[in-house]
Amino acid sequence: MKRIGLVALVFTLAVAFVAVMAGAMLELGPVAIDLRTPVAQQLVNSGVTHPVTAVLLNYRGYDTLLEIAVLLLALLAILAVVGDAPAAPPRAAHPVLQTLARLAVPLMVVVAVYLLWAGAFRPGGAFQAAAVLAAAAVLLHLVGLLPGWRRPPLRLRVGMAAGFALFLVVAAGLLTQGALLQYPPAWAGVLILLIESGLTVSLALILAGLFLFLAREEGT
Amino acid sequence: MTTGLVFALTGAALFAMGVVGVVLAKHLLRRILAFNLMGSGAYLVLVGLAQRFDVVDPVPQAMVLTGIVVAVAATALALALARKLHALSGQLELPGDADA
Numbered sequence: 001m002k003r004i005g006l007v008a009l010v011f012t013l014a015v016a017f018v019a020v021m022a023g024a025m026l027e028l029g030p031v032a033i034d035l036r037t038p039v040a041q042q043l044v045n046s047g048v049t050h051p052v053t054a055v056l057l058n059y060r061g062y063d064t065l066l067e068i069a070v071l072l073l074a075l076l077a078i079l080a081v082v083g084d085a086p087a088a089p090p091r092a093a094h095p096v097l098q099t100l101a102r103l104a105v106p107l108m109v110v111v112a113v114y115l116l117w118a119g120a121f122r123p124g125g126a127f128q129a130a131a132v133l134a135a136a137a138v139l140l141h142l143v144g145l146l147p148g149w150r151r152p153p154l155r156l157r158v159g160m161a162a163g164f165a166l167f168l169v170v171a172a173g174l175l176t177q178g179a180l181l182q183y184p185p186a187w188a189g190v191l192i193l194l195i196e197s198g199l200t201v202s203l204a205l206i207l208a209g210l211f212l213f214l215a216r217e218e219g220t
Numbered sequence: 221m222t223t224g225l226v227f228a229l230t231g232a233a234l235f236a237m238g239v240v241g242v243v244l245a246k247h248l249l250r251r252i253l254a255f256n257l258m259g260s261g262a263y264l265v266l267v268g269l270a271q272r273f274d275v276v277d278p279v280p281q282a283m284v285l286t287g288i289v290v291a292v293a294a295t296a297l298a299l300a301l302a303r304k305l306h307a308l309s310g311q312l313e314l315p316g317d318a319d320a
Contacts, residue, residue, distance in 0.1 A: 010243050014236040021232035025225060025269065035279045051278035052285070060282060067286050074293035078300045127289055203289075210296035214303065 047188025048120040056125065057192045061181035065171060068164045068199060071206050075160065078213055079152070092144040101143040108136040116200050120189065126196040130203030137208035141215060148215030156205065163202025167195050224271035231264025248302045248312045252295060259291045 039051050039059070046054035056064050092098070112129040119125030140146035152160070170191055171181050183191050234257055241254025263284045270277040306312050 007244060010240055014240045017239075018233050018236045021236075021265075022229055025228050025232070025272075028269070028272070031273075036275065036277050039278055052282050055278050055282035056285065060279075063283070063286050067289055070290050071293045074297045077297050081297075081300045081304050127285060207292065210293065214296070214300055 045185040047192050050121050053119045053125050065167050072164055075206050075209050098143045101139050105136045108132050126199035129200045133204035134207035138211050149212040160202055160205045163198040166198035222272055222274050224268045227268030228265050231261040231268055235261030246313045246317045252298045
């Protein structure tokens with residue numbers, strides 16, 4: 001009986017919340033702070049021509065720097081949680097699936113490289129490219145061609161930390177410019193592409209690791 | 221009503237549905253999914269409200285992109301903890317929820 005009262009209360013509150021939010025959104029006035037104009041004005045100095053990439057890696061570069069740090073931290077926490085249990089042996093899928101995966105993965109790598117390159121002038125960038133690469137690794141694992149990861153060997157650890165380290169080195173090197181991650185306009189495009197390449201490799205390994213380190217025998 | 225506003229209203233509804241799930245669901249997997257639903261709702265509100273006059277604003281889009289990646293990491297960590305709990309105790313509910 002108590003449970004029914006709780007459910008009714010929560011549902012009522014949720015409906016009231018949606019009603020208040022909808023009312024507030026429909027009454028909302030014009031934009032108080034318009035960031036579109038400064039974003040568009042500074043685009044020539046940002047080194048890229050796509051505004052979202054400019055915001056991500058130039059204007060708000062430290063957000064992205066901390067983001068890759070958060071991802072690395074989450075991966076370390078997962079490694080601490082799962083311990084040293086043996087990885088699950090790969091379960092071989094149907095040969096047709098395996099062949100299809102073998103055909104799809106090289107295409108996914110090509111798509112990832114294209115997305116990384118396209119980020120400078122159209123939707124795309126390091127995160128999207130890394131997501132495609134990580135999906136390729138998960139696909140290979142699901143069809144039984146790539147075993148789950150156990151303890152990360154040294155080169156895997158280096159690869160996972162490389163993006164963050166590269167980003168930090170660039171940020172530290174640019175401190176002479178006066179502010180954190182303030183790129184000189186002439187170098188901005190090259191630096192952003194360099195950081196994005198590092199981020200793609202590390203993010204892909206981290207995102208794949210989030211899945212593959214958890215792919216273990218149950219009960220460990 | 222513009223498309224952006226429809227997205228924002230949908231986001232508010234999704235957020236409320238997520239809150240209901242987090243509060244009421246006992247199974248941890250359902251809770252994690254509900255928590256993700258809350259996140260998706262918040263992203264829709266952010267992006268939708270920013271373009272409620274049909275002009276795209278890149279700043280909230282970049283913030284949401286950052287948020288999505290962090291949410292993936294948080295979800296993976298939550299799943300790892302849930303698996304550990306299942307391995308240790310054999311159940312996927314928090315101990316305090318059993319008698320609630």
